Each structure stands twice: as C-alpha cells, then as structure tokens.
Amino acid sequence: MKLLLVEDNERVTRFVMKGLQEAGHTVDNADNGREGMFLAASEPYDVIIMDRMLPGQIDGLSIIETLRKSGNRTPILILSALSDVDERIKGLRSGGDDYLTKPFAFGELLARLDALSRRSQGSGTQTALEVGDLRIDLLSRKAVRGERGIALQPREFKLLEYLMRHAGQVVTRTMLLENVWDYHFDPQTNVVDVHISKLRQKIDADFERPLLRTVRNAGYMLSADE
Amino acid sequence: MSKVIRSTTFALSFGYIAFGIVALVLFAAPLWYAWQVTIEDGRQEILRADTVRLTDVFHREGAPGLKTFIDTRVGMQLPAERILLLADSSLHRIAGNLTRWPDTVPEKPGIYTVSLDLSGVPTASVVVRTALPGGYNLLVGRDVAKFADLQRHFWTGLGGAVAVLSIVGVLGGVLIRQAILARINSIRQTVLAIVQGDLSHRLPTRSSGDELDTLSHTINGMLDQIEQLIHGIRDVSNSIAHDLRTPLAELRSRLEELSLTRPGTEETFAEIEAAVADVDRVIRIFNALLRLAEIDTGTRRSGFVQVNADELAAEVVEFYSPAAELKNVTLSFASGGPVLVSGDPTLLAQAVGNLIDNAIKYVGEGGTVSVDVRTRSDGGVEICVADDGPGIPDDEKPKAAQRFYRGDTSRGTPGVGLGLSLVQAVAKLHGGSLELADNHPGLRARVALEPGALLSGRPRSATVEAQGAAAAVKEPSAMAL
Numbered sequence: 001m002k003l004l005l006v007e008d009n010e011r012v013t014r015f016v017m018k019g020l021q022e023a024g025h026t027v028d029n030a031d032n033g034r035e036g037m038f039l040a041a042s043e044p045y046d047v048i049i050m051d052r053m054l055p056g057q058i059d060g061l062s063i064i065e066t067l068r069k070s071g072n073r074t075p076i077l078i079l080s081a082l083s084d085v086d087e088r089i090k091g092l093r094s095g096g097d098d099y100l101t102k103p104f105a106f107g108e109l110l111a112r113l114d115a116l117s118r119r120s121q122g123s124g125t126q127t128a129l130e131v132g133d134l135r136i137d138l139l140s141r142k143a144v145r146g147e148r149g150i151a152l153q154p155r156e157f158k159l160l161e162y163l164m165r166h167a168g169q170v171v172t173r174t175m176l177l178e179n180v181w182d183y184h185f186d187p188q189t190n191v192v193d194v195h196i197s198k199l200r201q202k203i204d205a206d207f208e209r210p211l212l213r214t215v216r217n218a219g220y221m222l223s224a225d226e
Numbered sequence: 227m228s229k230v231i232r233s234t235t236f237a238l239s240f241g242y243i244a245f246g247i248v249a250l251v252l253f254a255a256p257l258w259y260a261w262q263v264t265i266e267d268g269r270q271e272i273l274r275a276d277t278v279r280l281t282d283v284f285h286r287e288g289a290p291g292l293k294t295f296i297d298t299r300v301g302m303q304l305p306a307e308r309i310l311l312l313a314d315s316s317l318h319r320i321a322g323n324l325t326r327w328p329d330t331v332p333e334k335p336g337i338y339t340v341s342l343d344l345s346g347v348p349t350a351s352v353v354v355r356t357a358l359p360g361g362y363n364l365l366v367g368r369d370v371a372k373f374a375d376l377q378r379h380f381w382t383g384l385g386g387a388v389a390v391l392s393i394v395g396v397l398g399g400v401l402i403r404q405a406i407l408a409r410i411n412s413i414r415q416t417v418l419a420i421v422q423g424d425l426s427h428r429l430p431t432r433s434s435g436d437e438l439d440t441l442s443h444t445i446n447g448m449l450d451q452i453e454q455l456i457h458g459i460r461d462v463s464n465s466i467a468h469d470l471r472t473p474l475a476e477l478r479s480r481l482e483e484l485s486l487t488r489p490g491t492e493e494t495f496a497e498i499e500a501a502v503a504d505v506d507r508v509i510r511i512f513n514a515l516l517r518l519a520e521i522d523t524g525t526r527r528s529g530f531v532q533v534n535a536d537e538l539a540a541e542v543v544e545f546y547s548p549a550a551e552l553k554n555v556t557l558s559f560a561s562g563g564p565v566l567v568s569g570d571p572t573l574l575a576q577a578v579g580n581l582i583d584n585a586i587k588y589v590g591e592g593g594t595v596s597v598d599v600r601t602r603s604d605g606g607v608e609i610c611v612a613d614d615g616p617g618i619p620d621d622e623k624p625k626a627a628q629r630f631y632r633g634d635t636s637r638g639t640p641g642v643g644l645g646l647s648l649v650q651a652v653a654k655l656h657g658g659s660l661e662l663a664d665n666h667p668g669l670r671a672r673v674a675l676e677p678g679a680l681l682s683g684r685p686r687s688a689t690v691e692a693q694g695a696a697a698a699v700k701e702p703s704a705m706a707l
Contacts, residue, residue: 083513084520085572086529103509105502155544181545185576186513188583188645194548217499 001025001046001117006036006063007079008054012102016049019106020113032056037063045074046117049109052080052091061094068095075116079104085184107172107218114169129164132224134203134211136164143203150202155180159199163212163222172219196220239399246391254384261380269368270337273354277366280310284358292364293321308368309342309351315361322365331355331365342367350374409438413445425453469511477504514644521573521651533571535607535675536561536599542578543597550586550595557586560598565607567675569656577652580645581611581671589615589668606658607675614668623662649673 003020007013008031020027028043030036033056040048040063052060064076078096080087088099097119098112129136136143141157143150152160159180163171173192177183196212204210213221284292289312296310300323311322319326330340335357342351353367412430419427428449429442484497543559550557567574578597585595595613602608618626626646649671650660658675 083516089529103505105506181541183545183575183579184572185517185579186510187545187576187579189549189587191546191549191583194552195545198548 001113002044003027003113004030004036004039004043004045004048006030006033006040006049006054006060007051008032009051015106016109019110023110025113033058033060033063036060037066040067040074041070041072047113048074048076049113050076050078050096052078052082061091061096064095075119077109077112077116079109088184105172105217107170107215108174111170111172111175111219115166115171115175118166118169129161129167131164131167131222132209132211134164134224136161145203145207148206152199152202156195156199156202159195160203163220166222168221168223168225170215170218170221175219236399236403239395239402242399243392243395246395247388250384250387250391258380265373269352269370270354273337273352273366273368276308277354277356277364280364280366281356281358284362284364289320289358289360289362292362296321309344309353309365310367311365313363313365315363317363320362324365327363327365339370342369344369406438413438413442420449425449425456466511466515470508473504473507473511477501477508480504511644514648518644518648518651521648521655529570530568531571533567533569533574535565535567535569535574535609536563538571538575539578539597539599539609542575542582546579546582546586549583553586553589554592555586555589556594557582558594558596560596562600565599565601567607567656569675570652573652573655577649577673578609578611580649581609581673584645585611585613585615585669585671589613593668602674609673609675610670611672612665612668612670614665617664617667617669618662620664626662646671 003025005013005016005020005027007016007029010031013029013031017027017029028039028045030039033054035056036050036054037058050060050064054060054063060078060080064078067074067076075097076095077098077100078091079100079102080091081102082088083101088101091099097116100109100112127138129138134143134145136157138161141152141154143152143157143160159176162176162180173190176192176196177187196214200210200212204212209224211222211224213223215221280292280295283295287295292312296312300310300321309322309324311324311327312320313322313327314320317327324342324344328340328342330342331338331353332355335355337352337354339350339352341348342353343349344351349369349371351367351369351371353365356364356366358364409430416427416429428446431442431446432439480497480501484494484501488494489497540559540561543557547557582595582597589595593614595611597612598610600608600610646660646662653660653673653675656675658673661672661674663670663672
C-alpha cells in the first residue's frame with residue numbers, strides 16, 4: 001500500500017514509518033498541515049493517516065474537510081490525543097473514516113489501515129462470503145463449512161461476517177467491539193476473546209485446518225492460508 | 227465593621243424617618259388650613275353681625291343710645307372677652323371696655339388683626355372698625371389669645387409626633403441594624419473560616435425561612451457541592467498517585483534492570499513486552515479517569531437520545547453471557563417490556579456492563595447473576611444487577627463507588643477500581659443514582675434513572691444510529707442465557 005502519514009511528532013513518525021515499511025508499505029511523511037494538504041491533494045494514496053493537531057496554520061480536520069469537498073475519497077484514519085467521545089464524533093463527521101486515540105498499539109494501527117484499504121476497494125453488494133471451505137449466505141443468514149451447516153446466534157453470525165469480510169487481515173479486539181457490538185468503551189475483561197473462542201468452537205473444532213487464528217499482541221485473523 | 231452595612235441600615239432608617247415626617251406634615255397642613263379658615267370665617271361673621279346690630283342701635287337711638295347700649299353690654303360681659311369701643315371723630319372714648327382708642331388700628335374702616343393693650347397686656351385681637359355718621363368710630367373686636375393657645379398646642383403636638391417618630395425610627399434602625407449585622411457577621415465569620423481552608427463550616431440557619439435564611443441555605447448547598455468536589459479531587463489525586471505508582475514503579479525497575487544486566491535477545495524481548503503491558507495498564511487507568519472526567523463535566527448530556535433501556539440491557543447481558551458461561555455463572559435477564567429513557571447509549575451500556583462484569587467477577591463458580599429492567603410506579607426506570615456472591619459489607623457500601631476503592635475481596639482480581647465510580651457518574655449524569663443493597667446473600671446494585679431525566683428526549687443522532695440498526699429485536703419476556 002502507498003500511505004501518507006501527516007504527523008508532526010518525530011518519535012511517533014519514526015515509530016509508525018518504520019513499522020509500516022517493515023510491513024511492506026510505502027510511506028510518505030508530512031510534518032505540517034500545509035505540506036500534508038499538498039501531498040494528500042496531489043498524490044494518490046491508499047490510506048492517509050492524519051494527526052489532528054498540526055503546525056502550519058491548518059489542522060488535520062480542516063485538511064480532511066477540504067479534501068472531501070474537492071471530491072477526494074481516499075480513506076483517512078485520524079490519529080489524535082483527544083479521546084473524548086465528542087472529539088471522536090467531530091473527527092468522523094469531518095470526513096474521517098476511522099479514529100484512533102494516542103497512545104496506540106502499532107498492531108491496532110496496522111489492522112485498522114488494512115481494514116480501511118479493504119473498505120475502499122468496495123465489496124459491492126455481495127450475498128455470500130467464502131473463506132476456504134467456510135461459506136456464509138448473507139441473505140439466509142446461514143453458515144456452512146464443508147458439507148456441514150453451522151448453527152450460529154445472530155451476534156455470532158455478525159462476528160463471523162465481520163471476520164470474513166476482513167479475511168486475511170488482522171482484526172483487533174477494539175475493532176470487533178466497535179464494529180460487531182458498536183461498543184465504544186473498555187469492557188474491562190476479555191469478553192471479546194470469549195466470544196471468539198465460542199465461535200472458534202463452532203467453526204473450527206471438528207476440522208483439521210483451523211481458519212480462525214490468534215495473532216499475538218494484535219488480535220485475530222480468519223484465513224484459509226496456512 | 228462593614229461601612230456598607232452601616233451606611234445601608236442608617237440610610238434606610240433615616241430615609242424612613244424623613245418619609246414619616248413628610249407624611250405627617252402633609253397630613254397636618256390641610257387640617258391646619260381648614261381649621262384656620264373655618265375659625266377665622268366664623269369669627270369675622272360674629273363680629274360683622276355684632277357691628278350691624280350696634281350700627282342699628284346707633285341709627286335708631288343716636289350716639290347716646292349706643293353709649294347706653296354699650297355700657298350695659300360691657301357691664302354684663304366678662305372683661306376682655308369682647309372688645310367694644312365707641313369714640314368720637316377725634317377718637318376720644320365715649321363708651322366701651324377699652325380705656326382709649328388704640329393706635330394700632332389703621333384709619334380706614336375694615337377688619338384687622340392687631341395687638342391691643344387689654345388690662346395692661348398686649349393681646350392679639352381681631353377688630354372691625356366702622357365709621358358711623360357724625361364722625362363717630364365704632365370698634366368691635368375679639369381677643370384671639372386663647373386661640374393662640376390652641377394653635378400652640380397643635381404645633382407642640384405636631385412637633386412631639388415628629389420627635390417620637392424620629393426616636394422610634396432611630397431606635398428601630400439601630401435594632402434592625404444590630405440584628406442584621408449580627409447575622410451577617412456570623413455569615414462573614416463562617417465564610418472567613420472557609421476561606422482559610424476549613425470547608426466543613428456551614429452558615430447558621432433558622433427555620434424562619436426569611437430572606438437571609440434562604441440565602442444561607444443556598445450558600446450551604448453550594449458549599450456542600452464544593453466540598454464534595456474538592457474531596458473528590460483530593461481522593462482522585464491520592465488514588466491516582468497510589469494506583470499509578472505501582473505499575474510505573476514496576477515499569478521503571480524492569481527497564482532499569484534491562485539496561486543494567488543486558489540479557490540475551492529472547493529475555494530482552496520478553497521484558498519489553500512486559501513493559502508494554504505495564505504501560506497499557508497505566509493507559510487504561512488514564513482512559514478510565516478521562517472518561518469519568520468527561521462524564522462529570524456533564525457535557526455528554528448534549529448527546530442524549532431516546533434509548534430503549536430494556537433492549538440496551540439485553541444486549542449487554544448477551545455480550546457478557548459467554549464470559550459468564552466460562553465461569554459457570556448463570557446470567558439471566560428479565561424485563562417488563564420496552565422502557566424508553568433519554569440518555570447516552572454508550573455510557574448506559576458501559577455502566578450496565580461494568581455492573582455485570584463486577585458481578586461475574588465476584589460471584590464465583592456456579593453463582594447466579596440476574597439483571598432486570600423495570601419501570602417504577604412513579605415513572606422512573608430501574609436497572610438492577612443482583613448476584614449471590616460475597617456482597618459488600620454494610621460499612622463499605624458507601625465507599626464502594628469511590629474512585630479507586632477496592633474492597634478486600636477484590637484484591638486478587640483484575641481491574642482498576644473505577645468500575646462502580648463510572649456507574650455512579652453515569653447514573654448521576656442521567657439524573658439518577660446508584661444504590662448498593664444487600665441481596666441476601668450477595669450484592670444488589672440498582673441504577674435508578676429519575677423520571678425527570680426522561681423528559682429531555684432528542685431525536686436520535688447520527689452517531690448512535692448503528693446501535694439501533696444492529697440490535698436484533700428481543701423478546702420482552704424473561705430469557706435465560
């Protein structure tokens with residue numbers, strides 16, 4: 001992926017750029033609002049990572065609003081130290097696609113970037129999803145692995161659907177909380193892990209090749225590859 | 227002594243006194259005028275009639291006849307009551323009760339008020355001078371000295387009234403001033419003590435319910451709020467210092483040890499990962515505190531929407547049910563049907579989640595946690611989370627919702643001690659409260675949302691649309707999970 005990081009903090013920039021480059025991405029960096037605005041408007045990027053508070057007269061949200069007004073649809077992940085729910089809402093309303101609060105784990109950032117780039121490719125109006133021999137029908141809400149039907153509760157189906165839409169990508173616990181349950185808070189205990197292990201029981205227990213894997217220090221990944 | 231108070235009370239009482247005097251004078255002046263006019267008119271009427279009668283006698287019987295008439299009259303009447311004098315053209319006395327024609331009477335006929343020498347004493351009198359044919363002069367008059375007495379009495383009375391008014395006014399002013407000053411002074415003393423830092427003082431109040439009392443009650447209410455806030459801040463700072471010091475100390479020693487010992491790669495990575503976990507713990511505490519602060523400021527109220535508390539609680543129960551299953555805890559949900567409240571769905575869900583999470587944590591293997599949502603008869607909404615675990619001892623219940631408070635039973639369990647504080651803050655934000663009661667055995671945590679909080683409903687905002695859309699419709703009847 002070709003990414004743009006608009007961030008003025010040197011340490012954060014070095015940490016993020018190094019990580020993203022190691023993950024195989026190309027990253028451009030702008031350390032002020034004006035340069036960020038210029039790069040975002042002139043170069044094609046897969047995802048833009050935008051800090052909210054920037055030097056150079058123009059802040060992150062203004063850049064996003066300007067880009068959106070000029071018809072630029074590049075997915076934007078907002079990076080901010082402002083963690084209030086209201087700030088988050090403001091960020092998303094300005095045209096951002098996702099909001100990550102500092103400090104953050106690199107795995108979280110990477111997973112969210114992957115999800116954003118996937119979203120922009122557009123899944124269209126699919127009626128079925130397939131990962132390996134696991135298949136779900138979005139209309140009849142039925143799941144089948146191999147020849148066998150799998151009975152899922154509505155929320156389990158939603159969880160599986162999200163994992164399948166992001167097959168091959170790391171999905172973090174926070175992403176699952178936000179997207180499957182729409183909970184924007186810390187549930188204190190590892191409830192998401194318990195849901196995952198229940199789902200794993202249903203889709204993987206009796207099969208030779210597990211599809212749902214735990215990615216250490218990051219989250220989970222549903223994938224047919226070994 | 228406050229100059230303002232002094233001048234205020236005095237200005238006030240003097241103002242009242244001046245006002246009273248002006249009112250008194252305004253009342254007395256017309257009275258005085260009417261009295262004067264009536265008496266004057268009546269007196270002149272009598273004198274004129276007398277003059278006419280005497281003139282008639284003169285016309286009928288001539289000067290000698292009138293002299294006889296006057297002599298008779300003077301002999302009958304009391305001295306000086308009436309003045310009668312007949313004089314010839316050169317003003318020599320012919321008859322009457324004056325020894326000589328007075329110089330003070332002007333030459334022209336008419337009515338005059340003059341000073342007459344009556345039996346050696348100059349006396350104010352009203353006289354009518356008439357010119358009779360033949361150059362004779364007639365003087366008919368009346369001594370008004372005794373009316374002057376009456377007049378004097380009137381003025382003395384008025385002056386006395388003014389004096390009494392002034393004295394009573396000044397006395398009243400002083401008394402009122404002292405009474406008010408005493409109370410204001412006690413308020414001042416209290417406020418001074420508070421300014422010095424002792425927030426436990428309260429203004430003295432009575433049951434009189436007067437203005438000063440109402441003011442004192444209001445100020446006391448404000449002080450209660452301030453004291454609570456200050457204590458809250460103090461507690462939080464203490465708790466933060468305590469709770470953050472532990473992971474920070476661990477983190478520090480871990481990193482220092484790493485830089486001192488320089489162990490092998492594997493071990494270094496393990497230590498770094500542990501350090502990151504330490505930092506994450508600190509971040510979690512910070513996030514929880516920030517969220518509490520955010521709730522406490524009350525700004526979240528602007529984002530209130532219509533929330534179905536029953537559906538919201540059912541979803542949270544469903545979310546936590548696998549965690550309960552894992553611990554072999556029975557988690558059940560009961561509701562009396564849809565319950566609409568005006569609120570913040572994220573915060574309400576987090577609050578209910580915290581209660582359920584706590585309950586599952588403490589109830590132990592094989593326990594029971596039951597959640598129920600119902601509408602009270604007064605329109606308020608209650609969300610109850612009850613368990614049959616160890617509960618909280620009565621003396622610890624009031625402390626349980628304090629920030630960073632962790633009961634003895636919770637020492638070994640994960641958590642930062644902010645769960646119940648958050649529930650309480652959320653309940654308060656929604657105009658309600660968190661009550662911790664005994665469930666015999668176990669704990670019964672009840673979030674009461676006041677009916678008043680339901681009135682300010684606003685249309686569902688864009689940010690929570692997903693909440694409703696994502697929710698599958700639940701059966702309103704009890705369901706076991």
